[in-house]
Amino acid sequence: MKKIIVSLLMLAGAQAFAAGDAGCGLGSMIIQKNSKGLQLLAMTTNSFLFTQPLGITSGTSGCSSRGLVMADKEVQYFVEVNQEELSREMAQGHGEKLATLAQMKGCQNEASQKAFSSFAQNSYSRILPAANTSAADMVQNLNSELAGQQELAQLCHGS
Numbered sequence: 001m002k003k004i005i006v007s008l009l010m011l012a013g014a015q016a017f018a019a020g021d022a023g024c025g026l027g028s029m030i031i032q033k034n035s036k037g038l039q040l041l042a043m044t045t046n047s048f049l050f051t052q053p054l055g056i057t058s059g060t061s062g063c064s065s066r067g068l069v070m071a072d073k074e075v076q077y078f079v080e081v082n083q084e085e086l087s088r089e090m091a092q093g094h095g096e097k098l099a100t101l102a103q104m105k106g107c108q109n110e111a112s113q114k115a116f117s118s119f120a121q122n123s124y125s126r127i128l129p130a131a132n133t134s135a136a137d138m139v140q141n142l143n144s145e146l147a148g149q150q151e152l153a154q155l156c157h158g159s
Contacts, residue, residue, distance in 0.1 A: 093121030
């Protein structure tokens with residue numbers, strides 16, 4: 001029985017660290033200061049009371065299924081489904097699929113979408129270095145290129 005409890009606590013703790021700081025849950029709602037000791041206490045509270053799995057399941061206590069991992073998976077799927085058209089639109093610097101990708105990367109207004117499109121066109125040869133570049137490599141290359149774009153990151157929240 002002790003092994004099961006310890007395993008569950010470790011699993012809950014791993015979920016908290018994967019989410020960043022103490023993650024979500026009752027402990028994170030009560031303890032918001034970002035010091036190591038207090039975040040450890042928040043994580044322990046989340047684990048001990050099982051509020052994190054409940055919050056994730058119900059979408060309460062600051063928990064959501066629409067985090068960064070989910071957004072990355074959505075982008076990956078979108079690129080896989082639309083890779084051919086998206087590649088063409090990136091080369092042209094405009095298009096519906098490219099605008100959708102810009103929105104998925106946080107570019108919500110017209111100016112930020114134009115900046116994203118221009119960036120994609122200028123970075124085309126690094127995002128798609130070969131005709132047979134896979135969708136996964138395309139997304140990875142896009143993210144690598146975006147990492148060095150401070151101005152675009154300010155325009156597009158979450159890029």
